[in-house]
Amino acid sequence: ATSDFDQYRLTEEQQLLRKSVRELAEDRIAPRAAEIDETGEFPYDVRDALVRAGFHAVHVPEEYGGMGADALSACIVVEEVARVCASSSLIPAVNKLGSQPVILSGSEELKAQVLPPLASGEAMFSYALSEREAGSDAASMRTRAVRDGEHWVLNGTKAWISNAGVSSWYTVMAVTEPGKGPKGISAFVVHQDDPGFSVGPKERKLGIKGSPTCEIHFEDCTIPADRIVGEPGTGFKTALRTLDHTRLAIGAQALGIAQGAFDQAVGYIKERRQFGQAIADFQGVQFMVADMGMRIEAARQLVYAAAARAEREEPGLTFSSSAAKVFASDTAMSVTVDAVQLFGGAGFTKDFPVERMMRDAKITQIYEGTNQINRMVMARQLLK
Ligand code: CAA
Ligand code: FAD
Numbered sequence: 001a002t003s004d005f006d007q008y009r010l011t012e013e014q015q016l017l018r019k020s021v022r023e024l025a026e027d028r029i030a031p032r033a034a035e036i037d038e039t040g041e042f043p044y045d046v047r048d049a050l051v052r053a054g055f056h057a058v059h060v061p062e063e064y065g066g067m068g069a070d071a072l073s074a075c076i077v078v079e080e081v082a083r084v085c086a087s088s089s090l091i092p093a094v095n096k097l098g099s100q101p102v103i104l105s106g107s108e109e110l111k112a113q114v115l116p117p118l119a120s121g122e123a124m125f126s127y128a129l130s131e132r133e134a135g136s137d138a139a140s141m142r143t144r145a146v147r148d149g150e151h152w153v154l155n156g157t158k159a160w161i162s163n164a165g166v167s168s169w170y171t172v173m174a175v176t177e178p179g180k181g182p183k184g185i186s187a188f189v190v191h192q193d194d195p196g197f198s199v200g201p202k203e204r205k206l207g208i209k210g211s212p213t214c215e216i217h218f219e220d221c222t223i224p225a226d227r228i229v230g231e232p233g234t235g236f237k238t239a240l241r242t243l244d245h246t247r248l249a250i251g252a253q254a255l256g257i258a259q260g261a262f263d264q265a266v267g268y269i270k271e272r273r274q275f276g277q278a279i280a281d282f283q284g285v286q287f288m289v290a291d292m293g294m295r296i297e298a299a300r301q302l303v304y305a306a307a308a309r310a311e312r313e314e315p316g317l318t319f320s321s322s323a324a325k326v327f328a329s330d331t332a333m334s335v336t337v338d339a340v341q342l343f344g345g346a347g348f349t350k351d352f353p354v355e356r357m358m359r360d361a362k363i364t365q366i367y368e369g370t371n372q373i374n375r376m377v378m379a380r381q382l383l384k
Contacts, residue, residue, distance in 0.1 A: 051121030064115035082256025087210030098125030187235035196221030
């Protein structure tokens, strides 16, 4: 009779998964986080540790050699890694983002070609929708793909591509029928070794410095015809359906950043003494802690509910995923700002991780659709 309440919590497997990822994150990733931020180098050691533990791409279905983890489990991995190092959490997050179009719409042959190397950790995957002049207005992209016999030939430049230069595979949206707007866009999978493909210099950024962000260039880049994802003209829909599944994972990343900063702040205020007592004993500080904890809990419920919706393929995912992303990223920003505040002057220095967490939080309000665009997506769902 209590089964509904039994289900309104993580399964035993999900709780165990959280425990294992947290252990790995504390042991192998947390000690590296400051250095990764300082040097701006991609953390190959962290990638290898995630691969050895099987946490780099848990979403890949079992028939392609993956773990076939559910959407909520995939969120738990991203959340727990982001709790100690947001840069590193982009390894599982972007692997899912890049490969989700293939999982949703790719042919059996394409899946069999590109998913096993992702599952084994041999290859990483990126997602290339944005261009310099087509960010929020993604459908105004200019990158072109033209059919040439048994090949497609791509020309143009994609901008802001996460993990560019580290990933082997790139899902690239390009115009195949100019003048047809979103219906003239198709999706392709490009390999780093395909002729005519190249990666530009790394952007210099405020945060997530250990995840390279670069332009990728296509100069008569020639790929086999069967690397198209689904039918010609369906690429924009596939790109947006993908974001329905992955915006909630950015919510999980934001949630992890917020939880990490909160845990740091709670530890600090119980130790730090002023006016003869722990600063945690001041009501003014306690009210901040209560609000931070409340927002994090609300964000967690939204993210997990959206993940459950993705798993059950329920209608309403578009709204839920955007809502989880927006609420969790706004929470990450406000909680990290407050965490720095609770550390006082120490919070403004690199002696503690909260300043990095505050810088890392900002991107979650910008990518996978700015929070304005995601609010527009939500409103369209509510008003339709
Ligand atoms: N699922 C399936 N189809 C969808 C859809 C969805 N969620 N949303 C829209 N569509 C369909 C529409 O129905 C429409 O098709 P029909 O004409 O057949 O009905 C088609 O897609 C075009 O949709 P719109 O008319 O709504 O398109 P638009 O040009 O007005 O803009 C937008 C849509 C919501 C603004 C979209 O451009 C958008 O989301 N922009 C933000 C871009 C973005 O999120 N980029 C993320 C890049 S990845 C990233 O940042 C990586 C990272 O974090 C690591
Ligand atoms: P613009 O579209 O120029 O927006 C500028 C401002 O105008 C924003 O505040 C925006 O909200 C606002 N605005 C625009 N249109 C509207 C509107 N209709 N209503 C209200 N406000 C509006 N893209 C990928 O494809 N793959 C990736 O892997 C990837 N990774 C990224 C990593 C990083 C670190 C960064 C910074 C970006 C990444 N992006 C990626 C791109 C990202 O998705 C875009 O930056 C984002 O969608 C915004 O586009 P834009 O930068 O062109 O901003």
